[in-house]
Amino acid sequence: MRLPKGFQFSQGSLQDYVDCARRFFLRYVQRLAWPAVESEPILESEHYAQLGEQFHKMIQQHLIGVPAEKISAMITAEELREWWENYLEYYRQQAMANQTQLFPEIILSAPIGNHRLMAKFDLISLQKDGSLVITDWKTARKPPQRIWLERRLQTRVYPYLLSKAGDFLNNNHPIYPEQIRMIYWFANFPDQPEVFSYDRKTMKADQERLEYLVEAIEMGDEKAFHLTDDKKHCQFCVYRSLCGRGIQASNLDTDEESVEDITSFDDRLDIDQIAEIEY
Amino acid sequence: MKLTPDQLHIIEISPGEKIFLEGAAGCGKTTVGVEWLLFLMAQGVPASSILLLVPQRTMAKPYLEAMQIPGVSAGGFVAAMTMGGMARRMVDLFWPLVADQAGFARPDLPPTFLTLETAQYYMAQIVTPLLSQGLLDSVVIDPNRLFSQIIDNLNKAAVVGFPYQEIGERLKGAWNGEPEQAHIYEDAQQCANHFRSFCLEHNLLDFSLQMEVFTRRLWHLPPCRDFLNHTYRHLLAENIEEDTPVAHDLLREWMPEFESALLIYDTDGGYRRFLGADPQSAYSLKEQCTSQACFTNSFVKTMPIEALENDLSEILNPESHKPAHRSENIPKNQSDPRTALAHGFFRYYPEMLDWIAGQVQELVQYGLPPGEIVILAPFLSDALRFSIMHRLEDLHIPCISQRPSRSLREEPVTQCLLTLAYLAHPEWKDSYPLSKFDVAYALMQAIGGMDLIRSQLLSEIVFHPRKNVPQLTSFSIINPAMQERITLQLGDKYETLRLWLEAYQQEPPQELDHFICRLFGEVLSQPEFGFHTNMKSGEVTANLIESIQKFRWVAGDQLVQAGKSTGLEYLEMVRQGVIAAQYLRSWETDINDAVLISPAYTYLISNRPIEVQFWLDIGSRGWFERLYQPLTHPYVLSRHWETGRPWTDAEEISASQDTLARLTQGLLRRCRQKVYLGLSILGEQGYEQHGPLLSAFQRLLQQWQTEGEM
Ligand code: SF4
Numbered sequence: 001m002r003l004p005k006g007f008q009f010s011q012g013s014l015q016d017y018v019d020c021a022r023r024f025f026l027r028y029v030q031r032l033a034w035p036a037v038e039s040e041p042i043l044e045s046e047h048y049a050q051l052g053e054q055f056h057k058m059i060q061q062h063l064i065g066v067p068a069e070k071i072s073a074m075i076t077a078e079e080l081r082e083w084w085e086n087y088l089e090y091y092r093q094q095a096m097a098n099q100t101q102l103f104p105e106i107i108l109s110a111p112i113g114n115h116r117l118m119a120k121f122d123l124i125s126l127q128k129d130g131s132l133v134i135t136d137w138k139t140a141r142k143p144p145q146r147i148w149l150e151r152r153l154q155t156r157v158y159p160y161l162l163s164k165a166g167d168f169l170n171n172n173h174p175i176y177p178e179q180i181r182m183i184y185w186f187a188n189f190p191d192q193p194e195v196f197s198y199d200r201k202t203m204k205a206d207q208e209r210l211e212y213l214v215e216a217i218e219m220g221d222e223k224a225f226h227l228t229d230d231k232k233h234c235q236f237c238v239y240r241s242l243c244g245r246g247i248q249a250s251n252l253d254t255d256e257e258s259v260e261d262i263t264s265f266d267d268r269l270d271i272d273q274i275a276e277i278e279y
Numbered sequence: 280m281k282l283t284p285d286q287l288h289i290i291e292i293s294p295g296e297k298i299f300l301e302g303a304a305g306c307g308k309t310t311v312g313v314e315w316l317l318f319l320m321a322q323g324v325p326a327s328s329i330l331l332l333v334p335q336r337t338m339a340k341p342y343l344e345a346m347q348i349p350g351v352s353a354g355g356f357v358a359a360m361t362m363g364g365m366a367r368r369m370v371d372l373f374w375p376l377v378a379d380q381a382g383f384a385r386p387d388l389p390p391t392f393l394t395l396e397t398a399q400y401y402m403a404q405i406v407t408p409l410l411s412q413g414l415l416d417s418v419v420i421d422p423n424r425l426f427s428q429i430i431d432n433l434n435k436a437a438v439v440g441f442p443y444q445e446i447g448e449r450l451k452g453a454w455n456g457e458p459e460q461a462h463i464y465e466d467a468q469q470c471a472n473h474f475r476s477f478c479l480e481h482n483l484l485d486f487s488l489q490m491e492v493f494t495r496r497l498w499h500l501p502p503c504r505d506f507l508n509h510t511y512r513h514l515l516a517e518n519i520e521e522d523t524p525v526a527h528d529l530l531r532e533w534m535p536e537f538e539s540a541l542l543i544y545d546t547d548g549g550y551r552r553f554l555g556a557d558p559q560s561a562y563s564l565k566e567q568c569t570s571q572a573c574f575t576n577s578f579v580k581t582m583p584i585e586a587l588e589n590d591l592s593e594i595l596n597p598e599s600h601k602p603a604h605r606s607e608n609i610p611k612n613q614s615d616p617r618t619a620l621a622h623g624f625f626r627y628y629p630e631m632l633d634w635i636a637g638q639v640q641e642l643v644q645y646g647l648p649p650g651e652i653v654i655l656a657p658f659l660s661d662a663l664r665f666s667i668m669h670r671l672e673d674l675h676i677p678c679i680s681q682r683p684s685r686s687l688r689e690e691p692v693t694q695c696l697l698t699l700a701y702l703a704h705p706e707w708k709d710s711y712p713l714s715k716f717d718v719a720y721a722l723m724q725a726i727g728g729m730d731l732i733r734s735q736l737l738s739e740i741v742f743h744p745r746k747n748v749p750q751l752t753s754f755s756i757i758n759p760a761m762q763e764r765i766t767l768q769l770g771d772k773y774e775t776l777r778l779w780l781e782a783y784q785q786e787p788p789q790e791l792d793h794f795i796c797r798l799f800g801e802v803l804s805q806p807e808f809g810f811h812t813n814m815k816s817g818e819v820t821a822n823l824i825e826s827i828q829k830f831r832w833v834a835g836d837q838l839v840q841a842g843k844s845t846g847l848e849y850l851e852m853v854r855q856g857v858i859a860a861q862y863l864r865s866w867e868t869d870i871n872d873a874v875l876i877s878p879a880y881t882y883l884i885s886n887r888p889i890e891v892q893f894w895l896d897i898g899s900r901g902w903f904e905r906l907y908q909p910l911t912h913p914y915v916l917s918r919h920w921e922t923g924r925p926w927t928d929a930e931e932i933s934a935s936q937d938t939l940a941r942l943t944q945g946l947l948r949r950c951r952q953k954v955y956l957g958l959s960i961l962g963e964q965g966y967e968q969h970g971p972l973l974s975a976f977q978r979l980l981q982q983w984q985t986e987g988e989m
Contacts, residue, residue, distance in 0.1 A: 006344055
């Protein structure tokens with residue numbers, strides 16, 4: 001399949017492919033804008049997405065030196081205040097200020113197949129003991145199951161890419177998989193972070209899987225991008241009218257796992273989202 | 280790609296150098312820029328520590344493309360941005376530190392960034408009452424153009440770097456007409472003052488305020504400065520001559536902090552002057568660099584094109600004419616510019632368009648790829664764009680129009696969606712009384728297979744503005760003969776749509792963007808409806824939704840507090856043309872495979888050399904004259920104009936001549952083989968025309984004819 005010029009793989013696009021090859025084709029090959037409702041209730045989903053975005057920005061502000069009290073003073077939503085206080089507590093507990101180096105909102109990219117794989121990290125921290133921790137801030141309303149998280153492409157791509165492309169964050173030394181940990185931290189459940197360690201074997205398996213996926217996409221013709229058999233994915237997919245897979249979007253509350261999927265607003269990363277807007 | 284020794288020298292120059300690279304278009308400067316960037320990365324410089332600064336986002340394209348290839352080493356990501364983009368990002372990040380001192384009334388609340396559209400909306404809200412008090416009464420232009428010129432003045436003040444309170448004084452000082460007219464500049468100043476106060480009061484930041492807060496406040500604040508210095512250690516600034524004086528000031532101060540830098544300067548640029556570009560101030564950055572280089576050899580032009588450029592420049596602007604490097608040894612037949620020219624002269628405009636389409640067809644038949652052809656006009660109206668594209672499409676030649684943007688409300692898909700929105704909200708009836716034709720047109724778009732005749736028949740019967748409330752009645756009450764004529768299948772779809780709208784009305788009204796989102800997904804894009812499998816309808820709808828959403832996020836709360844419907848206010852603004860709801864047509868053919876139809880300046884800035892150019896309508900004065908903008912002035916509101924000095928007719932003519940000379944030179948430097956000139960005695964509007972570009976070509980051809988006869 002000829003992918004559009006400048007296309008780069010991300011965990012979001014690969015997750016789309018794994019969930020439904022057709023969705024990948026429509027979204028990334030045809031670049032088809034299809035503005036149907038993704039999840040109901042629409043106003044609430046929008047509100048949560050905005051709060052999540054604001055929360056990520058507040059953390060970034062804090063990590064680049066804006067005093068916490070200045071940020072706190074601007075919070076107007078109660079939910080956000082709660083998340084923020086949870087975060088500050090976590091920040092103190094982790095003694096983040098004492099860690100060697102913090103790299104918030106960093107993008108890494110490495111070659112894969114005939115393309116590149118890229119990811120935007122909420123935070124990578126280089127610890128005093130030489131280990132590197134990837135932290136992903138999550139604002140999901142329900143904590144997803146560990147097994148579900150473990151299978152997500154995000155959990156596979158992030159540590160892999162850090163090892164492949166993150167040397168410059170490690171004072172130009174190679175990063176061995178064993179040095180890496182990935183933490184999903186939940187603003188609503190601050191005491192239940194999910195931590196994933198990494199090792200050579202897992203990395204090898206990840207590399208094989210990622211290369212396999214990329215190759216399958218690169219080699220497949222249009223027919224290979226078939227509709228998913230798991231119709232649950234269609235409930236939260238904007239293309240359902242195009243595929244004849246239903247009329248209305250499902251309610252976020254009805255599907256525990258999909259909550260996390262939809263509220264990750266930074267996973268469909270592409271170059272246009274990174275580049276700047278001109279006036 | 281094989282690089283010349285000069286190019287290689289710059290790329291591999293010792294790290295730590297700050298290089299100023301100048302040269303005309305087509306000399307390989309961007310190639311050097313790309314390779315310099317890749318070389319830095321290959322030396323182990325983290326990509327995320329490199330700042331790629333461009334005056335316009337499109338100019339970053341060659342760099343981003345080069346970094347997307349698999350061969351580029353793994354690592355971070357080069358930050359490509361404009362100074363405006365950086366200003367916005369920094370204000371957003373450091374807002375809690377700057378809001379108070381920048382004079383915002385609610386520093387404890389987050390900022391709201393305005394787009395051009397939402398700025399225009401607020402400007403209309405603020406200025407319209409002032410207009411009814413008699414302000415600007417002698418300026419006879421569309422109020423929307425008036426609003427945008429006041430916004431433009433504020434932007435100029437911000438990017439040129441003078442206090443916005445001086446706009447009126449500067450413009451008035453240059454006024455050379457009737458003294459009693461000079462008050463319009465005081466009025467324009469008053470409008471700008473009101474707008475700025477309103478923004479400060481409500482934490483609204485238009486482009487001008489974003490730039491001012493960044494350059495005048497944040498830039499001097501240690502946390503922001505430290506962040507920038509720490510993040511970006513290397514600089515590549517492309518086409519600095521198209522950037523603004525304030526951007527140059529900032530770079531001047533920033534330069535010592537960078538470990539290495541490459542500044543690229545196009546010696547003939549400055550095409551974005553109307554947006555505040557200042558080549559003179561850009562050139563002053565040369566002194567900041569430790570090493571300077573100048574490229575003179577074009578990789579683009581052929582000998583006849585070079586001769587054409589030279590001769591035309593001599594005619595158009597003899598005073599500032601610098602002869603291009605033409606070797607004395609070139610045989611005369613190789614430097615005859617006529618070999619690089621073709622022309623078609625006609626009486627009527629459509630004849631000229633037919634000729635152009637015919638010539639393009641011939642070129643393509645002879646094997647020239649369509650992507651190597653560009654059709655250029657000084658301005659590209661919708662009508663002109665349509666006429667050319669229509670002709671080329673008839674000939675099965677792929678084409679793409681590179682117009683900066685196009686208004687959504689002109690799209691049938693939008694008209695359909697807005698009509699259905701009015702139908703679903705009977706309470707909006709007074710704002711826009713729907714006609715039967717509106718409904719017929721909407722049904723034709725909405726229902727797959729519905730033609731205009733059937734949709735008109737249907738709307739005649741089912742659409743009743745009862746008691747002034749627009750309503751659709753059921754298909755089932757139509758007589759069977761008519762049902763047959765319309766067809767039961769179409770009737771069935773109509774019923775689905777009608778019932779959906781009826782059900783919507785039973786619930787509390789939703790936001791307009793949510794309404795459209797649902798209508799699209801649940802009805803119009805479903806099988807057998809008009810938007811199903813229609814890529815373009817999805818794109819137009821998505822753009823419309825985005826425009827409404829941005830408007831709601833910015834103005835929604837205030838409107839709700841004032842008891843107004845955000846959706847209705849949006850529709851009103853679109854109808855009045857305040858919100859143009861412009862968008863870029865991304866579904867069109869890949870630019871590289873199609874004939875490009877573009878306004879001349881847009882093409883110049885896209886920096887894309889091409890084999891063949893068509894210059895449309897060379898008799899038009901549009902090639903020479905500025906747009907009529909009575910409330911603003913790109914030259915007077917620049918750093919090089921002394922306040923109080925009048926702008927005379929002589930200056931206007933000289934500026935226009937200079938502009939035309941630069942424009943034609945810029946175009947020719949991006950042309951490899953041939954220029955086709957299209958002329959019609961009667962222009963697009965039907966008037967006879969004889970502009971300076973035509974005269975210049977007549978002189979040029981005459982000169983060569985005489986030389987040939989001697
Ligand atoms: S609707 Fe279902 S089948 Fe169609 S693209 Fe979405 S997930 Fe795939």
